[in-house]
Amino acid sequence: MPFVDTATIRVLAGKGGDGCLSFRREKFVPHGGPNGGDGGDGGSVYLHVQERLNTLVDFRHKRVFRAKNGAPGAGRDRTGHNGEHRDIAVPPGTLVYDDYSGELLGDMAGRQRRLLVARGGFHGLGNSRFKSSTNRAPRQTTQGSPGEERVLRLELQVLADVGLLGFPNAGKSTFIRQVSAATPKVADYPFTTLHPHLGVVKTAVDTAFVVADIPGLIAGAAKGVGLGVQFLKHLSRTRLLLHLVDIATEDDVRAASAAVLAIEQELAAYDQGLMDKPRWLVLNKIDALVEQRVDEIKTVLRQVLDWSAPVFAVSALSGAGCDGLTAAIARWLAAQATGDVQA
Numbered sequence: 001m002p003f004v005d006t007a008t009i010r011v012l013a014g015k016g017g018d019g020c021l022s023f024r025r026e027k028f029v030p031h032g033g034p035n036g037g038d039g040g041d042g043g044s045v046y047l048h049v050q051e052r053l054n055t056l057v058d059f060r061h062k063r064v065f066r067a068k069n070g071a072p073g074a075g076r077d078r079t080g081h082n083g084e085h086r087d088i089a090v091p092p093g094t095l096v097y098d099d100y101s102g103e104l105l106g107d108m109a110g111r112q113r114r115l116l117v118a119r120g121g122f123h124g125l126g127n128s129r130f131k132s133s134t135n136r137a138p139r140q141t142t143q144g145s146p147g148e149e150r151v152l153r154l155e156l157q158v159l160a161d162v163g164l165l166g167f168p169n170a171g172k173s174t175f176i177r178q179v180s181a182a183t184p185k186v187a188d189y190p191f192t193t194l195h196p197h198l199g200v201v202k203t204a205v206d207t208a209f210v211v212a213d214i215p216g217l218i219a220g221a222a223k224g225v226g227l228g229v230q231f232l233k234h235l236s237r238t239r240l241l242l243h244l245v246d247i248a249t250e251d252d253v254r255a256a257s258a259a260v261l262a263i264e265q266e267l268a269a270y271d272q273g274l275m276d277k278p279r280w281l282v283l284n285k286i287d288a289l290v291e292q293r294v295d296e297i298k299t300v301l302r303q304v305l306d307w308s309a310p311v312f313a314v315s316a317l318s319g320a321g322c323d324g325l326t327a328a329i330a331r332w333l334a335a336q337a338t339g340d341v342q343a
Contacts, residue, residue: 036128044118097154098153209330
């Protein structure tokens with residue numbers, strides 16, 4: 001299924017049913033009086049979270065959603081049926097905007113599982129509503145009011161605990177394949193990842209967390225160069241960022257530090273909030289270097305980058321160091337959940 005993370009749809013709530021103009025007509029009942037019933041309320045349009053969805057691709061072809069109109073009233077004081085509501089399924093993490101005003105109507109994450117986006121019209125009143133001691137044969141009714149109509153802009157931000165950052169071919173897809181059951185494409189050319197992937201990492205019987213892999217960033221990404229910048233918004237909900245760096249190059253330290261600084265510049269240019277998130281450095285492809293050289297690179301990088309956050313060395317291909325990293329992530333997430341920031 002193709003990945004789609006933005007969509008524009010039009011929603012139309014149902015019109016309220018009109019009130020009825022009717023009088024009681026029965027044998028031996030002269031001047032029976034008004035008995036026109038009210039119409040039914042128009043159906044409303046709701047968005048609701050469907051956990052199994054992870055893309056907005058369903059809105060690629062169907063863009064207009066209507067709720068049912070309320071039925072008109074009838075004689076003998078019969079009220080018209082209310083219009084049927086329209087429920088639209090969206091994936092968790094969907095942001096809902098009014099496309100005209102830009103107002104954020106709802107965030108379909110956390111406790112918000114159902115959102116009213118277009119209210120149905122109010123029912124019209126039948127003539128029996130207007131009878132009085134001075135007006136015993138009213139011919140007055142009201143029409144049902146129209147339902148609300150809106151153009152909505154939907155933006156999906158995937159829900160994950162951990163987000164992966166790095167240049168193309170830094171090993172992000174290989175890493176997520178190694179630690180989870182996700183199967184993103186892996187190849188020896190840039191931009192093999194074309195859209196975000198989610199992987200569930202299980203570190204114990206009852207302990208797991210979700211990792212999000214987005215397309216790699218390159219210099220100038222914040223200005224629209226490359227692919228990754230259009231998916232950076234998916235990292236805004238993550239609690240921890242893992243910055244993967246390929247150290248299996250000829251000039252290891254200089255290339256690694258340049259890669260880290262380049263990504264930091266793109267993050268700051270796109271959204272300072274991403275720069276403020278906890279971020280760990282993960283040196284990848286250690287299987288291509290001897291252990292002593294890896295330790296030297298870690299030490300020098302800490303000094304050059306003035307890095308105080310944790311630094312890990314792994315081989316996403318062989319799995320070396322991955323278990324220790326995922327265990328540390330699980331402990332950190334558990335500590336954040338309990339408020340023990342020192343853990």
